[in-house]
Amino acid sequence: MSNKLLISLSDRNLLLFSDFVKNNEPEIFQILKQNKTISTNFAKQLNIFDKIKQSLPFWIEFSRKEWASDKQNPRLVAKDGNFRNCQLCNTPNKFQYKIENKSNGNTLLIGGDCVNYFKELRTMKKLISNEDEYKRYQKLLSYDLYFYDVLVTNTDIINSTEIILPSYYKDSFKKVQKRLTQKLRKYIKRGEKFNKEDMDHLVLVYKNEIQQMNDFIKRNKNNDEYLSRDIAGRIKRSQKNDFDDILFEVGENGGKISKSTSVKIKVEPYLEIIAKKMKYRLPNGYNLAGTKFGAFELSIINENVNYEFEVDSRMLMTEFFKDKIKIISKFFLNNLEVLIINEVSTRDKLVQKGQNKVLEEIDGEIYEPSIKKIILVYDNDLNSKEYRETYSKIESIVNRFFIIKSYHENVLYVSPINDLIMIGKKALFSDDLIDLSELNFRKITIEDFQRFVASQIV
Known part of the structure; x- marks a missing residue:
């Protein structure tokens, strides 16, 4: 490097x-x-x-964030063409901006690219481009210092509130804001005069709009039915394609998150809010252990055994909002595929549960094939190294199957081991007998099974 x-x-x-x-x-x-x-x-x-x-x-x-620009005299112009050095980067600039640290009282004169460090100064840089504009800006501030907030501080106020505002607040404020800032900018840029009485009235309306928004925020900022700015920011970063729709729907719904909007939100902080509400309405034996992006971590206890799954957040929230969370087991019984296995141990537990369920209905016992006999079928003339490698390959193939030996026939019932997972899931929600047609059992003799496995060795 x-x-x-x-x-x-x-x-x-x-x-x-x-x-x-x-x-x-x-x-x-x-x-x-x-x-x-x-x-x-x-x-x-x-x-x-x-x-x-x-x-x-x-x-x-x-x-x-510790720094703020000087409202009354933010911009200083070098006299006699003498450029002044920026106190951050040391480069000479004709124009400088004064900032003050709100914590320790330090003041700095900065210019050039360093101005872009600070949002308010970036706005100021666009607003004032020459000395005449600067003089008119000073006259505005001598008339009413609040114009600084209008032109600089509050430019993005509706996009930085603690909660997302209803559309009617945003639309109303934007209209007043546009009228006021246009008048002020026209004066700064072109010296276009304005009527004092009209301006005073417009400022009063502008302040009233902000007060109404602040009152709304104060009343609802701790109510999780409203979308916080923090969660909205996470949605913007993680769900870019959904963000505009979610924000629009919240705004049109008076700032509240409707049920139809709620299911679209996948970020963890919001899912944690919903999880707290769902926990107390889940049936016995169910628990929400945590959240992931777009998923809930669901724990199901059956016969004192714990099974861990991930469940799509949209699906589970939909059932919750339908007021069907108390009978969620019926939904899972008909939609076993939505239960995503969250850990290896859960897979093994489901396989074991599936085995036990099948053995309740088939008159037989679990059969363990003889790997040594299968090796002889494959090749009876292997050296030590070949024998070990072949043994490992056969063991891997055999472990992919669930095999039952009939008590009454000299046959094996062979099924892919993964079929047992679905049977195990079903057994979590129902004590009914299973339909063995759901298992891809193949009825085969021991000798044919040995030849089949031998043919699969690569």
Whole structure:
């Protein structure tokens, strides 16, 4: 690996001027303080390479959040054409932006690409592009400092609320927001005048819209019938194709998650909410042990034996919302394929249960073929190494079958071992006799079975 820079100068300075790394990673903070650059090789020598690679994005993100731009005088213009150096990356810039750390009071003058570190400054950079626009912006703030929030802080407010808002709140606010910001931007960009009385009224309506949204959020943010921003973010990352539809349906349903929308959500935090509701309505012997993306981990206890499955979340939630979760065993009995085996031990337990069920109905006993006799059928002139290899191959083939020897006939009933899994599943939900036609039994003599296995050796 080349000895490239692991932490850029601007990232280093941001971390040093902020409090997050200082308070949470004091050892790293001291290393940054003592070294202007941190290269790959240097980090490996100090045994901090992995830590930096894994944690740097979080350090940067949390450090950025400590800073806010100066509302009244965010942009400074170099006089007499003298460029000023950015205090993060040290590059000269004609325009600089003043930011202040909300935790420790540090102030910085930054410019160039470093402005893109901070969301509010990115917005400000697009809003003001020359000195005339800056002067008009200053006049706006002298008239009402709240215009800063309108133009910068609140630009994405409806997409960052704690819960997803109903469509009628979003649509109403967006109309007022658009009218207000257009008037303010036209003044900044073109000096287009506005009526003071109309503007005051529009600001009042704008604030009222925000207050209504905040009241709605306060009333419902702890109600899991509403979609939290955190879960919505997880859906966006993990269910990109479903995200827009889910958000639209929630918005159209007054912010609530309908039953038809709920079954579409697969992310674990939401499934955990539903699991808590389902647990107390499951029949005895059933338990939800956990969740995975798009699935519930279902535990079924039968005759003091525990079986672990994964069940599609949409399927189980549908039965829950139909109020059929109490009789879920009837559904499983007719849809055994939805029970996905969650561990090897469950497969073995199902095979054993299936064997016991079949032996209740067939007058016979489990037959264990003689591998040595099958080897003789295959080839009676093998050296030691060939014999061992052949023995292993035959053992693998034989283990794929369930074999019963009849008490009354000199025949074997041979069936694929996987058929027993379905019989075992069925036995979890019903004590009825099984239909042996569901097993692909092949009736065969011992000699024919030995020849069959010998023919399968590759």
